[in-house]
Amino acid sequence: MKEKIKKLRRYPFLVVFVAFMLVVFCADMLTTRRQYSELENRTLKQRPDFSLKSLVENEYTLEYEEFVNDQFVLRDQWITLKSVAESALGKIENNGVAYGKEHYLFGKTTQTDQQQVDRNVSYVNQFISGYDGDVTFGVIPNSYAILTDKLPVGLENINIDQKSLIPQLQQQVQGENLNTLELLPVMESHSQEEIYYHTDHHWTTLGAWYAYEAYAQSRGLAYGSLEEMEAWKQAVPDFYGTYFSKSKNFDAQPDTIYWYDFPVTDVTVDGKYTLPTSDGGEIPVEGMYNVSQFSQRDKYAAFLYGNNGLTVIKSENNKNHQDGVTSRVLLIKDSYGNSLAPFLTWSYDEVYVVDLRALPMTMSQLLEQTEFDDVLILYNYESFQLDRNVVRLIA
Structure with missing residues (x-):
């Protein structure tokens, strides 16, 4: 036995490594499996069901590997340690997210899916030509296109050039009843403010x-000013968003989400006053925000209860209201539109918000059921160039 101990002493690193692996193995066996990771803002892989067919087809081993990776003991702590180590080595990006100045994180996009852009432009043009009323089309620039002074050194030109691509895209969208909303100069003029x-x-x-504000001015509508809205302004601190969830940057500084608790008379989501929850329950639709979501990691999902198919908001906030007349706007949007929709209640009596990814009817059915004074199609550039649901505009 003494001889064996002497031999082991010759390999101290091997002994430490084996002991470490045994401790980790035992701890992993005793650890409760988690359903959800707050740090990564996603559902974690659970142990897959075994079957001979899945084993032979190599499906079981791949799923089991995902399960082990997701459920590894102290996973969150290891992720943070990895981020610290990479930062110490001077790494300025991780998992498609770049670390900018003043604690800004930026997504990296190196190419445009031009074929999908062209298809989506075609769908928008067909919708405009087939619709009798006025349509406004706007493209929102993403943060890296506007906050150029915040980009990390060496990555200033890594992303696609939205400043030239957005005008090109908007020139392709045409129609006699088209109103183009130019948001690139709007966002550039406020680039030194907290707009992202x-x-x-x-x-x-x-x-x-x-x-x-830019949209209301383009339509000649009265709108609510920031000063008028101040009384309803609410703040929620400690927001860590999608870029943090992807990069796990240990040095990230949390954001504060601001929202406006405007009074409303009626809100429905897909025609209902309740929404199902992941655990089989229901939550009531009360107002324009799922306030309980502000206490969760994904705080942005509080706006309009997330990306639902058809949200209808009715209020008495409209500064353009005329007795005996009900004005309506149809907002067709991606998730950026969720935080804009509440403001529209100051310019219309009813706001219809559509997310084509989940719309429970066809667009033609919706337009047959309801008349609108205005239609606003609003997408951020990254979303528009990839979204395969824009075709539902002409369904």
Whole structure:
């Protein structure tokens, strides 16, 4: 036995490594499996069901590997340690997210899916030509296109050039009843303000308000000013968004989400006053925000209860209201539009918000059921160039 111990002493690193692996193995066996990771803002892989067929087809081993990776003991702590180590080595990006100045995180996009852009432009043009009323089309620039002074050194030109691509895209969208909403200069003029989140890919509520202001002015409508809205302004601190969830940057600084608790008379989501929850329950639709979501990691999902198919908002906020007349706007949007929609209640009696990814009917059915004074199609560039649901505009 003494001889064996002496031999082991010759290989101290091997002994430490084996002991470490045994401790980790035992701890992993005793650890409760988690359903969800708050740090990564996603559902974690659970143990797959075994079958001979899945084993032979190599499906079981791949799923089991995902399960082990997701459920590894102290996973969150290891992720943070990896981020610290990479930062110490001078790494300025991780998992498609670059670390910018003043704690800004930026998504990296090296190419445009031009074929999908062309298809989506075609769908928008067909919708405009087949619709009798006025249509406004706007493209929202993403943060890296506007906050160029915040980009990390060496990555200033890594992303696609939205400043030239967005005008080109908007020139392709045509129609006699078209109103083009130019948001690139709007966002550029406010680039020194907090118009994009530091840790998330969305614009902030302030950025959304500037877009709303530009839209209302383009339609000749009265609109609510920031000063008028101040009484309803609410703040929620400690927001870590999608860029943080992807990069796990240990040095990230949380954002504060601002929202406006405007009074409303009626809100429905897909025609209902309740929404199902992941655990089989239901939550009531009360107002324009799922306030309980502000206490969760994905705080942005509080706006309009997330990306639902058809949200209808009725209020008495409209500064353009005429007795005996009900004005309506149809907002067709991606998730950026969720934080803009509440502002539209100051310019219309009813706001219909459509997300084509989940619309529970065809667009033609919706237009047959309801008449609109205005239609606003609003997408951020990254979303528009990839979204395969824009075709539902002409379904």
